Amino acid sequence: MTPTTMFAVLLTGHGGYDRLEWREDVPVPVVRDDEVLIRVGAAGVNNTDINTRTAWYSRAVTEGTTAAGAASGLDAARAADSGWTGTPLAFPRIQGADACGRIVEVGRGVARSRIGERVLVEPVFRTAAAHDLRSAIYFGSECDGAFAEFARVPARHAHRIDSSLDDAELASFPCAYSAAENMLTRAGVGAGETVLVTGASGGVGSAAVQLARRRGANVVAIADPAKAADLARLGAARTLARDANPADALGPESVDVVIDVVGGRTFASLLDVLVRGGRYATAGAIAGPVVELDLRTLYLKDLRLLGCTVLEPEVFPNLVGAIERGEIRPLVAARYPLSQIVDAQRAFLEKRHVGKIVLVPPAR
Numbered sequence: 001m002t003p004t005t006m007f008a009v010l011l012t013g014h015g016g017y018d019r020l021e022w023r024e025d026v027p028v029p030v031v032r033d034d035e036v037l038i039r040v041g042a043a044g045v046n047n048t049d050i051n052t053r054t055a056w057y058s059r060a061v062t063e064g065t066t067a068a069g070a071a072s073g074l075d076a077a078r079a080a081d082s083g084w085t086g087t088p089l090a091f092p093r094i095q096g097a098d099a100c101g102r103i104v105e106v107g108r109g110v111a112r113s114r115i116g117e118r119v120l121v122e123p124v125f126r127t128a129a130a131h132d133l134r135s136a137i138y139f140g141s142e143c144d145g146a147f148a149e150f151a152r153v154p155a156r157h158a159h160r161i162d163s164s165l166d167d168a169e170l171a172s173f174p175c176a177y178s179a180a181e182n183m184l185t186r187a188g189v190g191a192g193e194t195v196l197v198t199g200a201s202g203g204v205g206s207a208a209v210q211l212a213r214r215r216g217a218n219v220v221a222i223a224d225p226a227k228a229a230d231l232a233r234l235g236a237a238r239t240l241a242r243d244a245n246p247a248d249a250l251g252p253e254s255v256d257v258v259i260d261v262v263g264g265r266t267f268a269s270l271l272d273v274l275v276r277g278g279r280y281a282t283a284g285a286i287a288g289p290v291v292e293l294d295l296r297t298l299y300l301k302d303l304r305l306l307g308c309t310v311l312e313p314e315v316f317p318n319l320v321g322a323i324e325r326g327e328i329r330p331l332v333a334a335r336y337p338l339s340q341i342v343d344a345q346r347a348f349l350e351k352r353h354v355g356k357i358v359l360v361p362p363a364r
Helices: 047-054 067-072 167-171 174-187 203-214 225-234 246-250 264-273 295-300 315-324 338-350
Strands: 005-011 020-027 035-044 100-106 118-121 124-126 136-138 150-154 158-160 194-197 218-222 236-240 255-260 274-282 304-307 332-337 356-360
Touching: 005 338, 020 338, 035 118, 035 167, 035 174, 047 067, 047 338, 067 338, 100 167, 118 315, 158 315, 167 332, 167 356, 174 203, 174 255, 174 274, 174 304, 174 315, 194 203, 203 218, 203 225, 203 255, 218 246, 225 236, 236 246, 246 264, 255 264, 264 274, 264 295, 332 338, 338 356
Parallel strands: 194 218, 194 255, 218 236, 255 274, 274 304, 332 356
Antiparallel strands: 005 020, 035 100, 035 150, 035 356, 100 118, 118 158, 124 136
């Protein structure tokens, strides 16, 4: 029997770590039509969790994602555009964009045979037509997410997975790997192309290295040189230091595609290194969202700039297939109890790890 209350981490408002509250009396979500209730086995930590908590998505914020900002919150905490979609967030909110678990209840319109299925949650929900970007909401932002004992999700976004990997390993995939695969898909990365990946040791970056190499691309990673051996094992042919100028290191117009989650002051140099007709795709800006763009570089080189958030319909099913076939491997850097989410986020922001930090709920 599903209990009526559950444990969860509640985000009580925008701000610092003090806004994360561990509770054991939160009502279990009531499943609705075409939805399923999942008992969460593990949930990953992502930049978006911290950015949402601190109100980083407000246009009033120009700085990157930092340990100081995460600890104290940002000045935009009361901004009307502080949500992921540019609208105010409703509190309290259960965050968490990554979830692996099992279906324990189904709503009307969902086959009861799905009860017991092991699933991964596709983190971007499309409530209308698949290509209607205006209908998309983010798991753990506009609706409650995975930092809880149970989570309610649309049935079509709970994808059955058949894998020998444990819950923490599987929970490392959904957000980071789908973001990376979505950028590679939008950019049309193919075999033989050279792909430059920024922030390559993080969750999305390390996923992009694996997934680009899986497509037959030649991958150049930007990361701390101390992590070069790890990135080489993932498929990077070369690693550049974070403070290196890509055009100086690789030569001008030497990269077909840039996969960027960093932004900030390096943005202009990333466009310089692209070939004519090259593609730039982004799904993050941890070094800062406001960049300098010389429009002459953009139009004289016939570049394509691609913003990537809502997943292409084929991305997540393809990702699940790749996991089941063992074509990509999980990178779990550390596991923390869900109740120690603050420690996990602090470790996440130290950026000493390669891959994902995962939260594991207590067994009941």
